[in-house]
Amino acid sequence: MQTKFVGILTGGGDCPGLNPAIKAITQMAEEFGYQVLGIQDGWKGLSAPAPQSISLDSKQVCHIDRQGGTILGTSRTNPYKLDHGIEQLKTNWQKLKLEALIAIGGEDTLGVAARLFDEEKLAVMGVPKTIDFDLPGTDYTLGFESALHVIMESIDRLRSTAESHARIFVVEVMGRHAGHLALQGGIAAGAQVILIPEYDFEIDRVVSLLQERKKQGNRYSIVVVAEGAKAVGQQENLAGREKDAFGHIRLGGIGEYLADSIAKQGNLECRSVNLSHLQRGGAPVAYDRRMGFAFGVASVQAVLAKQYGQLVSFSDGKVVLKNLSLVRGPIRCVKLETEYDEANYRAKRSII
Numbered sequence: 001m002q003t004k005f006v007g008i009l010t011g012g013g014d015c016p017g018l019n020p021a022i023k024a025i026t027q028m029a030e031e032f033g034y035q036v037l038g039i040q041d042g043w044k045g046l047s048a049p050a051p052q053s054i055s056l057d058s059k060q061v062c063h064i065d066r067q068g069g070t071i072l073g074t075s076r077t078n079p080y081k082l083d084h085g086i087e088q089l090k091t092n093w094q095k096l097k098l099e100a101l102i103a104i105g106g107e108d109t110l111g112v113a114a115r116l117f118d119e120e121k122l123a124v125m126g127v128p129k130t131i132d133f134d135l136p137g138t139d140y141t142l143g144f145e146s147a148l149h150v151i152m153e154s155i156d157r158l159r160s161t162a163e164s165h166a167r168i169f170v171v172e173v174m175g176r177h178a179g180h181l182a183l184q185g186g187i188a189a190g191a192q193v194i195l196i197p198e199y200d201f202e203i204d205r206v207v208s209l210l211q212e213r214k215k216q217g218n219r220y221s222i223v224v225v226a227e228g229a230k231a232v233g234q235q236e237n238l239a240g241r242e243k244d245a246f247g248h249i250r251l252g253g254i255g256e257y258l259a260d261s262i263a264k265q266g267n268l269e270c271r272s273v274n275l276s277h278l279q280r281g282g283a284p285v286a287y288d289r290r291m292g293f294a295f296g297v298a299s300v301q302a303v304l305a306k307q308y309g310q311l312v313s314f315s316d317g318k319v320v321l322k323n324l325s326l327v328r329g330p331i332r333c334v335k336l337e338t339e340y341d342e343a344n345y346r347a348k349r350s351i352i
């Protein structure tokens, strides 16, 4: 009998949860008679002059679900931006004799996957991951809970210094143009002020909220600010000027700017900490291991049923398949009406 090959790749920012998905895909696909090929460094490995791939087997992936990052490597390569990138990718697809490919990624990686299915008729599946939690079409993206855990633990650690020195700490978190990490991380860590990209803040209001807390006898306050948040009338803070292959600019620096403004305008002692890539590090929390398993199994089921062009999605508490083209829609942002208290810069106190 002819060997059937299925490929897996991980693209975009790494995060905990990728390896559990790779393990589940490999073990299940092998059980159903597939030879699994791990494509290295995302779309880069499939659009290189020769395909970059490694064979994966059940034994090899046995322990990887406890590790952060991705054993396959990742990149922000966009094959649509490379000269003859798509031609090369299709040649490599033939060389590797792929029956199907499972791409694990966020809006960029899966946006490419959706185009490859729609325009090139390649048998591609998508598995959602991003710590930003901004992918449309799913209520969970691998990596989000693990990143929240880092934010929560880091703020728990900062609290002792904040309290001992009676200081304010501004903690900058990732998330690009979506405030989910800031809002949910802020809730988990008990932050008093949370600033998100979806709602421009007034520095005066931030200062008055912090002064009010001080007057009430609180020795310290924690402010969580999303890297994409900005003050009214200002631009986002940029960490660099170059755009990546998907047109994204690197954000960063709002925390330091804000801490400085709070100190000057409010005459308050304030420090800033940028959690930066620490948020993408470490072992996956239990939820990311479980969801990595569930998403991985579902993606292989879809391949077995030859249901391509699908996104494995978590929707209404269930893992289901949805049309992959959904990932090309507008990013999923914090819903101000239901989730954010615009007057007090915190989570809305109304749930039911």
Ligand code: F6P
Pocket (backbone or CB within 6 Å): 013, 130, 131, 132, 174, 175, 176, 227, 250, 251, 280
């Ligand atoms: O999309 C994940 C993310 O971590 C964003 O939150 C952040 O803006 C960006 O990636 C950072 O990208 P890089 O790792 O390329 O610096």
